[in-house]
Amino acid sequence: MPDTAVAVQPLLQMRGITKRFPGCTALKRVDFSVEKGEVHALVGENGAGKSTLMKVLTGMPREEGEILLEGKSVAITDCREAQRLGISLVPQEMSLAPALSVAENVYMGRLPSRRLSCLVDFRALSENAKRLTAQLGFGYDVRAKLGDLSLANQQLVAIAKALTANPKIIVMDEPTSALTQREVERLFEVIRSLKAQGISVIYISHVLEEVFRIADRITVLRDGEHIGTVKTTESNKLEIIQMMVGRKLETLFPKVAADVGEPVLEVRNLSVKGRLHDVNLAVRRGEIVGIAGLLGSGRSELLRAIFGGDLKTSGEVFVDGRKVEVKCPADGIRHGISLVPEDRKEQGLHLAMNVRENICMVRSFRGKLGRFGFSNVAREETVSRRYVERLGIRLASLKQPVGSLSGGNQQKAVLGKWLTVQPKVLLLDEPTRGIDVGAKAAIHALMSELAGQGMGIVMASSELPEILGMSDRILVMSKGRLVGEVARAEATQERLMALMTGGGADDVAG
Amino acid sequence: MLQGEGPIGVADPATPSRNWHIWHWAKSSIARGGLPFLVAIVFAAMTLITPRFLTVDNMLGLALEMCILLIVACGMTFVILTGGIDLSVSSVFAFSGILVADVLRRGAPPLVGLVVGLLSGALVGWTNGFLITKGAVPPFISTLALMTAARGVALVYSKGYPIGIPIESRFLLLGSAKIFGIPFPIIVALVVFLISYVILSKTHFGRDVYAVGGNLEAARLSGIRIHTVITWAYVLSGLFASVGAMIYAARLYTGLPSAGRGAELNAIAAVVLGGTSLSGGEGTIAGTLLGVLLMATLTNGMVLLGISADFQYIVQGAVIVFAIQFDRWRKKYRDV
Missing domain, CATH: 3.40.50.300 (P-loop containing nucleotide triphosphate hydrolases)
Structure with a gap:
């Protein structure tokens, strides 16, 4: 890069961002900056704080830190405000309406209408949408129902939607997680064309192979901390992986x-x-x-x-x-075979039911405790108490709703439930x-x-x-x-x- | 109807005076007492307003009015606890009523009539369960379909005319017999209530019902046969509805193709008034009894006061909204 007398302002600067959730600090004084027309990848393990950082950028309240856009401090309160300032988010989960048409999805919330009328101007809608999607190499009828499209095309629609706000920066959160290899290629072409138009892309991913192909710079987060930012051309996968996992093996x-x-x-x-x-x-x-x-x-x-x-x-x-x-x-x-499922609240427990009922939930085990289809509360209590003691579940009473226990004790209760069947x-x-x-x-x-x-x-x-x-x-x-x-x-x-x-x-x- | 609130309302909660203490005391006792307290207030209010309310005759009448609603609401409680809804109970009144009246008219013994009635109700319930579990049709839709279709079958079968039950049939005792002076329908309702209570709180099936409604996926992963549990809940609902239908037919000496219209909404209202969550998994059968009691007391009181039937609907609607808000307030207050 040639030296110039004028200091080049980065397009976006986030300085000292700190975000706390009850019980944990999701971001600790994170710095992050994006140049104009740059593809900047944000990588890190699950829970490293990537998505949280982007949520802060699009309006989530933070405890500390400031956001500068083109050198000026901005107060972003919600994603509408972020959009107005030129920051658009393509979220990880599709937040589109599958029953509506492509055009309606692209212009959702900003449908064109005729003057002095509350009716939607469908002709303008179609034409605008056609023009915009054509830029992305999207060859379908914009009146088609979104739900009939492949996931990759839906992803393009989501990007088109983000483009309607004339953004300076587009944030893509795990855009390729649902795409096939060929679809990823198409997405990359789109990203390159955005870049050519001077639009910056923040690209969140943990697929390093893709990151190295598309990104200009890479920022690594770990446990809510900014570990480093490197130029793609001056780094390699090994370095990034070491930055991502960094911490020593705990004893x-x-x-x-x-x-x-x-x-x-x-x-x-x-x-x-x-x-x-x-x-x-x-x-x-x-x-x-x-x-x-x-x-x-x-x-x-x-x-x-x-x-x-x-x-x-x-x-x-x-x-x-x-x-x-x-x-x-x-x-x-x-x-x-016993399975302690991934999500204890959604799959493992009945939060409104009490500890005894949860520990004795597995049907075949509970059936054996009672006779003639009747439950035997006394035996259930004995068994539950045994597992509560063995697993060290801290509780006030077996009659307590399991949802009122702490996370760790809830998890122990799920374990207890699955150990009852030996x-x-x-x-x-x-x-x-x-x-x-x-x-x-x-x-x-x-x-x-x-x-x-x-x-x-x-x-x-x-x-x-x-x-x-x-x-x-x-x-x-x-x-x-x-x-x-x-x-x-x-x-x-x-x-x-x-x-x-x-x-x-x-x-x-x- | 909210007279019980009167003395509370006059106190000014802003000034910490003696009135404030009374207000505070009243609030906390209402919150602790909950629905029984509300029912007691309505009961006391009615007693004060009209001397004809608290009499043996009126109480028996009230209980008699209640019992069909209670029977249907018990079945509905099972369904709502699984997180479902059963709109078809109203048409079971027509479907079972017509079938029972017809077999009795053809000279069948009362026991056969009874069995036909129960089977027809169970059939409607089983069909609901089948559509919901195997057909993956949402409960609202499948029971709506059955509500329409079962009524249609009753209308086609009876050609739209009532079918009289022979006056000499002992089946009619179901509506008119008394045991120790207590009308038989009340005894049936109590039995249905007790059976429901025992199933829900003492059996594995009852626990499964709560588990399915509370968290379907966790219940499934715990090896509970969720389809069987759901199907049985609807079978019970249909079965209980047919019990109500037969009492209704026996009291009218007739099977009516138009019987039971609106019964599903009354039953749902009673269950929800009783504190059962429409999303399933939370609620008790005792709550349902109180919900039925509240609705029946209000209706009875309004009849005694000579309030027109049309106006009663408005009051009932208001009470439902009020009671739900009350319950929400009570939970919030109690938890604080």
Whole structure:
């Protein structure tokens, strides 16, 4: 870049942004800046603060920090104000109306109308929309229903919608997560053409391969902190991965070596349409198998399909060497498989029901406690108390609604519920997400203990330190496939991250 | 009807005087007492207003008026607890009523009439359950369809005319018999209420109903056969509705193709008044009883006061809105 006397103002500067949520600090004095006509990638693990930073940019209240646009401090209160200032967001989840036409979606909230009339001027609407979408190389009738379009085309419509505000900056949050390779190419062409028009793009992604192809600069966030900003041409994947995972392996994870025995669970050629492709795995007694993968890589889908929570399209499941038919959760439970699901509030618990009712929720177990279809509250209480003690659930009373417990105690209650059936195989999906350190340690200790007693455990987690600390063996998933297996001794965060983000492990080593 | 609020309203909550303490005390006791308190207030108010209210005859009449609504509302409670709704109960009155009257007219013994009635109600309920679980039709739509279709079947079958039940049939005892001076319909309603209570609070099926309504996905992952549970809830609703239908037919000596119009809304209103959440998973059968009691007391009182039937609808509507707001206020107040 040639030296000039005049200092070049970045288009956008965010300085010292701090954002707190109850119980955690999502952003800690983050600095971030974007030049005019630049594609700036924002990368980091799940929960690093990427989306939060962009929400602050589009109006979410913050505790500290200022935002400067073309050198002038601006107060952005909501996304309408952000739009007026030239910042448009293409959100991660499609916030479009599938039942409306493409044109109506593009101009939603700013439909053209004739003068002195409250009626929509459909001709102007169609023409404007046609002109705008043509710029993006979108070849469809703008009167088509949005829901009939492919996801990639819907994504283009979302970008067209963002363009209606004549933005200076477009924020794209994980724009490729639902796209095929060819569709990604088309999106990149669009991004390049935006760039050519002088529009800046903030590109949030964790697919490093894509980031290196499209971005001019990369900013890495980790645990809500700004780790660094580098020029793409002066960096490489390995450097970025190290910046992303950075932290030292915590000593929180007391995986105790257990005698590994016979295979207790075997899965062959398991597929779920559009989500899982030909997955094979085996778990032996006393073994903890970790499953690493990015959001949407198929971790949860794999566990759910094994358990019977989702219908598989093909594949076989063996427990203790015997083939079992698992078509619904009741089948999975009957054959000795338990699943602690990903989201304890949505899938794991009945928040309004009390602790006893939740611990004794699994139907086959509860049925055994009572006779003739009647529930036996006294026996349920005895059992619940046993699990409350064993898991160290802190509560005032068994009659307390489970929703009134803290996150960690809720998670322990889910675990208790799934241990009542004394499973041979325990599938854990994000067993410690969003809980405090103490509860985390307790759950990890329990996992070790259970493995020691001969249970086979499969744990999917988005926290690499947890995977590394707890697993005897690590399977890595990407786009619905198993893409690698790493033994405990050979596993490093860098190696896993490289596999997860689509680059081969050799890329990193080389 | 809100006379009970009178002495509370006069106090000025802004000045911390003696009045304020009375106000505060009243507020907290209402909040703690909840719906029973509200029912008691309405009851006391009616007693004060008209001397004809609290008499043995009127109380029996009130109970008799209540019992059909209570029976239907008990079934509706199961359905609403699963997070569903059953609009078809009103047409079960026509469907079961016509079928029962017809088999009795043809000389069938009362027991056969009873079985035909129960089966017809269960059939409507099962069809609802089937459409909702296997057909994935939303409860509102499928029960709306059944509400229309079952009424249609009754109209076609009866050609639109009432079908008389032979005056000598012992089936009519269902409406007119007394045991220890208590009309039989009241006993039936109490039995239905007790059965519902036992199922909901003492059995695994009852727990499943709450689990399904509270969190469908968590219930499914816990190995609960959610389709079976939902289907049974609708079967119970249809079954109970047919019990109500038979009492209604027996009291009128007739099966009417027009019977029961609007019954579904009264039942839903009573259940919701009783504190059951329309989104499912929360509520009790005792609450439903109180909801029915509140609605029946109001209707009865208004009849005694000579308020026209047309005007009563307006009051009922207002009461529903008021009671729901009251419940919300009460929960907020209690939690603070």
